[in-house]
Amino acid sequence: MHSAVSVITTKRDGGELSDDQIDWVVDAFTRGEVADEQMAALAMAIVWRGMTRRETARWTTAMIGSGRRLDFTDLPRPTVDKHSTGGVGDKITLPLAPLVAACGAAVPQLSGRGLGHTGGTLDKLEAIAGWQxxxxxxxxxxxxxxxxxxxxxxxxxxxxxxxxxxxxxxxDVTGTVESIPLIASSIMSKKIAEGTGALVLDVKVGRGAFMKEFDTARELATAMVELGADAGVRTVALLTAMNSPLGCTAGNALEVAESIEVLAGGGPADIVELTLALAREMLTQAGIDDVDPADALADGRAMDHWRAMVSAQGGDPDAPLPRAKHTETVKAPGTGTLTRLDALDIGLAVRRLGAGRARQGDPVQAGAGIVLHAKPGDPVSAGQPLLTLHTDTPEVIPSVLEALGGAFDIGAADEFTATPLLLDRIEP
Incomplete structure (x- = not known):
């Protein structure tokens, strides 16, 4: 017979939890038999002592087993999904899902609302009139x-x-978020439960990412790829840079508009590059090797799937997107090259403008956000627009301007070193 105390002390003392212990404690916690304070103590013990690959895999399986697991194996096309650990201006799901669908795969993506810098994927899509x-x-x-x-x-x-x-x-409230086994099992339990046959992970690294350091991001990516493989889901991870924002917009409706530009065959180079890189990985994992997603962007097929996808969930793809009531322009203070644009500072400013949440359940402004008029490496002239702030609450502008004071540097061209967007690839 197991008890919460025996499970906690096993892990506290550096022991390995048995399959039975893991199955019992996750089930008992779900049923309310293990109290919150006991699970918090176990989580802290895991933060300190870690978990082996076997423990993490079993923990993930128990998490999945606490609820329903969807099954789409009867669909006429292979299923593949993408998960991003999130970043500033990361609207990649919006052009990516219809693009991969246009190439012959089915994309079941269960997503979330943002907590932190900017809105989540659902917040972005809810900027479209009628979308459910x-x-x-x-x-x-x-x-x-x-x-x-x-x-x-x-x-x-x-x-x-x-x-x-x-x-x-x-x-979230007990200081036990920073554990790679717990982060990996949290992400992968949901992704495996959604019933996808294959999964591509986009693990962000840098200032605007959850994982600031390359080594810890790589460790997380490896743990998640292993969990996918152990669960029979074909999984690969890309490590991608998040020191400066992706694309030229951050904010819900602004990012939808930019995604539509990409689907129309335009859009910022970094968004197009990452969308195509992830699409190729997804198609490979789905066993579709004879289609180039670049062709589906160029010939309008991806846009057709976007319109059908939005319409299928009640949205009007032709409706005008919400616009903020107030805009303010930040001008370049000098002439030279934009050598740095800090993703974290931009992200925090976007949240303060109204596009993100400080707490679960907070409302978001659909039109709020920031448009970037220059990217790192671009030449700028004194007085030219650098950023445009969008908000329905102009009273926040002074504090946002103050926060953005250290968000960028302008210097000589030789002070800027371009860094690649794609940093590494992890496979089982």
Whole structure:
């Protein structure tokens, strides 16, 4: 017979938890038999002592087993999803899902709302008039099977990995977020439960990322790839740079507009580069090797799938996007080369403008955010627009301007060193 105390002390003292201990404690916590303070103590013991690959895999399996696991193996096309650990201006899901669907895969993406710098993928899509994040599993299946759409981005149901939802909320308030086994199992339990056959991970590294250091980002990516492999889901990870924002926009409706530019065959070079890199990885994992996603962007097929995908979830792809009531321009203070544009500072400013959340449940402004008129490496002239701030609450502008004071540097061209967007690739 197990007890919460015996499980906690096993891990506290550096022991390995057995499969039975892990299964019991996750199930008992889900049922309310293990109290929050006991699970918090176990989480802290895991932060200090870590978990082996076997423990982490079993923990993830138990998290999945706490709820429902979707199954799309009967669909007429292979399923593949992408997960990003999040960054400033990271709107890649929006052009990527319809692009991969246009190339012959089905993309079931259960996504979330943002907490932190900017809105999450659902917040961005909710800027589109009529678009609904909450759809039933049967409706999800219909859209995935529809050859015109083939992609769904929706809210995860409460019955997917419910143990993880409870544990995540607890970790957030007990200083136990920073554990690679717990982070990896949290992400992968939800992704495996959603029933995708293959998964590509975009693990961000740098100032605007959750993982600031390359080595810890690589460790997380490796742990998640191993968990996918252990669960029978074909998984690969790309490590990508997040020291400066992705693209030229950060904020919900602003990012939707930029995503539509990419689907129309334009858009910023870094967004196009990362979208195509992830699309190629997803298609390879799905076993589709005879299609170049660049062609589907160029010939309009990806845009057709975007319109069908948005319409299928109640959205109007032709409706004008919300615009903020107030804008303010930040001008370049000197002439030279933009040598640095700090993703974290931009992200925090975007949140303060109203596009992100400080706490779960906070409302977001659809039109709020920042447009970047120059990217690191670009020449700038004194007085030219550098950033445009968008908000419905202009009273926050002075504090945002103050916060942006150290967000960028202008210097000589030889002071700028370009860094690659794609840093590494991890496979099983």
């Amino acid at each position: 994040a909450d759809i039933s599993v049967p409706r999800m299946r219909e859209i995935l099977a529809d050859p015109k759409a083939g992609a769904v981005v929706c809210a995860a149901g409460v019955d997917l990995a419910p143990a993880d939802k409870r544990l995540y909320a607890l970790r």
